Amino acid sequence: MKRLLITGGAGFVGSNLAILLAGRHPDWEVTALDNLYRKGSALNLPRLEEAGVEFVKGDVREPEGLMALPKFDAIVECSAEPSVMSGVDGDTGYLVHTNLTGAYNCLELARRDGAFFVFLSTSRVYPVAPQVDLKLEETATRFELAAGQDVRGVSPAGISEDFPLEGARTLYGATKLAAELLVEEYRASLGVPAVIDRFGVIAGPWQMGKVDQGVFTHWMLAHYFCNPLSYIGFGGHGKQVRDLLHVEDLVDLVERQLLDPDKWDGRTVNAGGGYECSLSLRETTGICQRLTGNGVEITPVAETRQGDVPIYLSDCARLFDLDEWRPRRSAEDVLADIYEWVASDEDRIAEALGLERG
Numbered sequence: 001m002k003r004l005l006i007t008g009g010a011g012f013v014g015s016n017l018a019i020l021l022a023g024r025h026p027d028w029e030v031t032a033l034d035n036l037y038r039k040g041s042a043l044n045l046p047r048l049e050e051a052g053v054e055f056v057k058g059d060v061r062e063p064e065g066l067m068a069l070p071k072f073d074a075i076v077e078c079s080a081e082p083s084v085m086s087g088v089d090g091d092t093g094y095l096v097h098t099n100l101t102g103a104y105n106c107l108e109l110a111r112r113d114g115a116f117f118v119f120l121s122t123s124r125v126y127p128v129a130p131q132v133d134l135k136l137e138e139t140a141t142r143f144e145l146a147a148g149q150d151v152r153g154v155s156p157a158g159i160s161e162d163f164p165l166e167g168a169r170t171l172y173g174a175t176k177l178a179a180e181l182l183v184e185e186y187r188a189s190l191g192v193p194a195v196i197d198r199f200g201v202i203a204g205p206w207q208m209g210k211v212d213q214g215v216f217t218h219w220m221l222a223h224y225f226c227n228p229l230s231y232i233g234f235g236g237h238g239k240q241v242r243d244l245l246h247v248e249d250l251v252d253l254v255e256r257q258l259l260d261p262d263k264w265d266g267r268t269v270n271a272g273g274g275y276e277c278s279l280s281l282r283e284t285t286g287i288c289q290r291l292t293g294n295g296v297e298i299t300p301v302a303e304t305r306q307g308d309v310p311i312y313l314s315d316c317a318r319l320f321d322l323d324e325w326r327p328r329r330s331a332e333d334v335l336a337d338i339y340e341w342v343a344s345d346e347d348r349i350a351e352a353l354g355l356e357r358g
Contacts, residue, residue: 061097
């Protein structure tokens, strides 16, 4: 492979992919395309330039701009509106056209070029209601998935790809699942080689985290700048759990896929931290307090938000059976790397995100 396009290439995941892959493979020509819609994404432009990545300001919603690009050997589609709360106010246009129309336009580009297509999807494709109804055990700091569930595809290790897909899953999850279906059709009917990665929470340096997307970075930012937080939903105790994956572990996986497309073509896999790399909000608070030395006010909010689930863990057994890739960085490693990044560049980060020290 010589020429690689990364859409959403100035975002958190896209910029880390572009920079790290360009550094590991100096013979590759890496192009990052982004519309710079996300607050703080412009901070990544100097990093991309320094790494030798070509930046193109463009929008996946605009097919003419995509088709004006030169030929690529592979496309990593990680442009998205990733907020689980996006669209609930009735303004669905940007979400749907970025996540679904954008994926279609990128697939058309891959079809034009015969390019290998890596689609970054999400655990949010799994519907909400069955997850809310799962049998849980409650400990002092978190919820756990109980053994003996009534739903297939779920165990104490987490949710697997066999989990039923019937039901609502948030507009964000629906657009990503619809895009997954398009990927499958383009592969089967039009010969576009492709792999689908369903990631849980991704975290690490250069993530412009907020409460509804990038929660672990948001938690660290709040502790660093001494801003208040809330435990929202499920009684307001902070026991809801997510697995988290360091962005460099994600890059390691995508690199393996780009280097061996024949092995990965046609696969759909969960890719997350799993039980071993998971935290509740309460546990995250403890680590953030220890790393920053700061305690912050945390308000309990008992009411659960639309689309929220008490626990999500990625069961990655299918992926682990297929490949030697494993997450190598612990949950505390992730938070420590975020802390070090914020401490090294706090003024620019605060300005980009409109943060003030509390």
